[in-house]
Amino acid sequence: MVRAISNWGNYPVIQANEFSISSQEDIRQRLLDSSLIVRGNGRCYGDASLAPSIVSSVGLNRFLAWNPMDGILTCQSGVLLSEILEVFVPKGWFLPVTPGTKYITVGGAVASDVHGKNHHVDGSFSQHVIELELMTGQGELITCSRDTHPDIFWATCGGMGLTGAILAVTFRLKKIATSFIRYHHIKARNLYEILDLFDQYSSATYSVAWIDCLIKGENFGRSILMLGETASPEDLTENNERLRAGKEPFLNVPFNFPAFALNKLSIRAFNALYYGKNLTKESRKIVHYEPFFYPLDSILNWNRIYGSRGFVQYQFVLPEDSGRKGIEDILQRISKRGLGSFLAVLKQFGYQNDLISFPMKGYTLALDIPIVYGLFEFLNQLDEVVAGYGGRIYLSKDARMSSEIFWKTYKNAPKFQEVILRYDPELKFCSELSKRLKIKG
Amino acid sequence: MQRAVLLLGANADMAESMARHFAQRGYQLLLASRNTEKLASLESDLKIRYDADVQVFRFDANDYPSHHAFYHSLPVKPDVVVVAFGVLGDTEMAMGDWNSSQEIISANFTGAVSIVNVVALDFQQRQAGTIVGISSVAGERGRQSNFIYGSAKAGFTAYLSGLRNRLTRHKVHVVTVKPGFVRTKMIADVPTPVLLTATPDQVAKRIDRAIQKRKNVIYVLPVWRYIMLVIKLIPEFIFKKLSL
Numbered sequence: 001m002v003r004a005i006s007n008w009g010n011y012p013v014i015q016a017n018e019f020s021i022s023s024q025e026d027i028r029q030r031l032l033d034s035s036l037i038v039r040g041n042g043r044c045y046g047d048a049s050l051a052p053s054i055v056s057s058v059g060l061n062r063f064l065a066w067n068p069m070d071g072i073l074t075c076q077s078g079v080l081l082s083e084i085l086e087v088f089v090p091k092g093w094f095l096p097v098t099p100g101t102k103y104i105t106v107g108g109a110v111a112s113d114v115h116g117k118n119h120h121v122d123g124s125f126s127q128h129v130i131e132l133e134l135m136t137g138q139g140e141l142i143t144c145s146r147d148t149h150p151d152i153f154w155a156t157c158g159g160m161g162l163t164g165a166i167l168a169v170t171f172r173l174k175k176i177a178t179s180f181i182r183y184h185h186i187k188a189r190n191l192y193e194i195l196d197l198f199d200q201y202s203s204a205t206y207s208v209a210w211i212d213c214l215i216k217g218e219n220f221g222r223s224i225l226m227l228g229e230t231a232s233p234e235d236l237t238e239n240n241e242r243l244r245a246g247k248e249p250f251l252n253v254p255f256n257f258p259a260f261a262l263n264k265l266s267i268r269a270f271n272a273l274y275y276g277k278n279l280t281k282e283s284r285k286i287v288h289y290e291p292f293f294y295p296l297d298s299i300l301n302w303n304r305i306y307g308s309r310g311f312v313q314y315q316f317v318l319p320e321d322s323g324r325k326g327i328e329d330i331l332q333r334i335s336k337r338g339l340g341s342f343l344a345v346l347k348q349f350g351y352q353n354d355l356i357s358f359p360m361k362g363y364t365l366a367l368d369i370p371i372v373y374g375l376f377e378f379l380n381q382l383d384e385v386v387a388g389y390g391g392r393i394y395l396s397k398d399a400r401m402s403s404e405i406f407w408k409t410y411k412n413a414p415k416f417q418e419v420i421l422r423y424d425p426e427l428k429f430c431s432e433l434s435k436r437l438k439i440k441g
Numbered sequence: 442m443q444r445a446v447l448l449l450g451a452n453a454d455m456a457e458s459m460a461r462h463f464a465q466r467g468y469q470l471l472l473a474s475r476n477t478e479k480l481a482s483l484e485s486d487l488k489i490r491y492d493a494d495v496q497v498f499r500f501d502a503n504d505y506p507s508h509h510a511f512y513h514s515l516p517v518k519p520d521v522v523v524v525a526f527g528v529l530g531d532t533e534m535a536m537g538d539w540n541s542s543q544e545i546i547s548a549n550f551t552g553a554v555s556i557v558n559v560v561a562l563d564f565q566q567r568q569a570g571t572i573v574g575i576s577s578v579a580g581e582r583g584r585q586s587n588f589i590y591g592s593a594k595a596g597f598t599a600y601l602s603g604l605r606n607r608l609t610r611h612k613v614h615v616v617t618v619k620p621g622f623v624r625t626k627m628i629a630d631v632p633t634p635v636l637l638t639a640t641p642d643q644v645a646k647r648i649d650r651a652i653q654k655r656k657n658v659i660y661v662l663p664v665w666r667y668i669m670l671v672i673k674l675i676p677e678f679i680f681k682k683l684s685l
């Protein structure tokens with residue numbers, strides 16, 4: 001049945017057939033009919049998991065093997081991170097890396113090679129992956145790792161589903177003593193202060209900053225740095241259950257907001273409140289992991305506040321050496337243009353240099369921007385600036401970058417393309433993204 | 442004492458939901474299906490998620506002579522037995538091909554009678570137990586679109602009703618389940634009205650409640666009781682002209 005499908009940004013919307021499956025045999029059958037792309041829970045923002053023919057992996061939802069001695073878990077690719085937390089937090093284990101939502105599949109975490117607040121110490125998700133089971137375009141099963149078929153292993157981590165269908169993932173969980181976080185926040189008056197704070201607190205396990213993109217003058221780039229460590233049992237009061245998984249959301253945004261709901265004024269007001277509500281320069285407290293890692297998951301369908309026209313999340317990374325200057329330059333352009341967003345998030349990345357993964361040592365900035373007239377022209381200019389500083393754009397968030405920018409900024413793209421064409425010569429796995437960026441299809 | 446449940450046709454979506462539901466409630470699970478390879482991942486999943494006590498067995502509903510040995514070689518005698526296997530089939534194809542007709546009848550009726558007879562005699566002797574049969578609203582009135590399936594389910598419904606009558610004085614309870622539309626593989630690509638379509642999880646919860654409250658015949662979504670009432674009330678001289 002053909003229906004309108006879009007991912008988290010509600011842009012683009014395409015007419016597509018989405019098939020539910022429950023076994024690898026079902027995928028093999030679909031591959032005989034047409035080219036397709038595998039889609040998990042639809043939480044990438046743009047067109048990475050969109051194609052005329054889509055296979056939904058959420059039916060592949062089984063845990064396959066668990067070793068409590070070393071924390072190594074094997075599960076099918078459609079298992080959600082939220083399910084892993086529900087099962088393993090009470091046993092004293094946590095995700096090695098988690099993005100800002102727990103409603104993504106494990107397969108999606110690999111295909112996007114997601115990162116989290118601990119990237120500077122623990123790297124991205126793929127660093128914790130031991131083995132992948134993959135079905136290629138010819139319906140062949142491949143088990144790959146750093147040692148066996150390393151070429152396709154690395155092309156699959158961050159490879160946006162273009163190497164084949166990820167069926168199962170074996171990866172390492174992280175041992176935790178409690179499900180709570182020792183939280184520490186520090187206000188920074190401006191951009192220079194926040195960048196210094198990142199350096200100063202580089203040994204903190206979790207760190208991220210919220211940044212105000214609209215304010216000009218001496219407070220340009222004012223921010224709140226949020227730091228966290230897993231709390232130890234001694235940090236807890238008697239009322240805290242030591243290992244407890246988070247609760248399911250009860251707030252929902254039932255419909256798309258009208259276009260005028262978000263404007264410069266309302267965002268300015270939000271930012272002023274958000275910055276102002278933290279009265280003290282610094283504070284520390286013990287919080288559950290849920291609000292620390294997943295503040296927005298408590299509101300179902302929060303993407304609807306951006307209305308039916310949708311939004312894009314613009315996330316880029318700049319290398320360390322040009323990063324400070326580049327972030328300042330780009331933030332100034334955004335502030336001058338008056339493009340604010342509720343969620344502007346700044347983070348320092350640690351070292352990473354993989355085949356096609358997004359992160360690299362430096363700084364990443366992510367902004368949610370509602371789609372308005374003239375936005376894409378402006379973002380095209382920003383792309384050039386990002387490329388000029390040696391940076392690149394996160395494919396899982398992207399819906400609009402040009403293929404020229406992609407090929408210019410992802411230095412290993414030719415090698416990546418060579419691997420995926422070698423394993424999938426008949427171009428069975430293609431997406432709207434792979435066509436737009438002229439990678440495949 | 443830990444209670445045990447035997448799920449026959451455990452690869453069905455509704456059976457999987459029931460397995461999860463019973464596992465969370467601490468039941469020992471005996472999962473049986475023709476395809477035990479496919480069951481292996483469900484087995485590991487239930488063990489990891491719920492620390493459940495799970496065992497997997499090969500069971501073929503069409504292999505009637507094997508049923509007695511299958512049941513009596515189980516490591517424990519179950520307290521609850523759920524018949525969840527069934528095949529919708531393709532009525533048009535079945536009309537012209539006796540093998541596919543027979544497959545539909547066997548999977549939905551004769552195969553079920555064969556295994557439930559064995560279970561019923563054991564429960565009768567033990568003076569305890571619950572038998573849950575997943576039948577269908579399609580068994581309430583034959584319609585041109587699925588009447589081979591529907592007539593087999595009609596037979597199964599009548600069988601369960603008679604069995605309940607027989608076993609009640611032996612303290613054995615029989616639940617007939619008529620699910621209506623359910624979001625399962627069986628109807629995966631057929632669009633159905635949202636308000637009339639239950640999820641496999643809802644089915645599992647309703648069945649568990651029916652077991653506890655000793656309900657006899659349940660529709661998963663109550664609205665189906667009235668829909669079927671209306672369908673049954675249509676006079677035959679009109680009904681025969683409808684395209685249902």
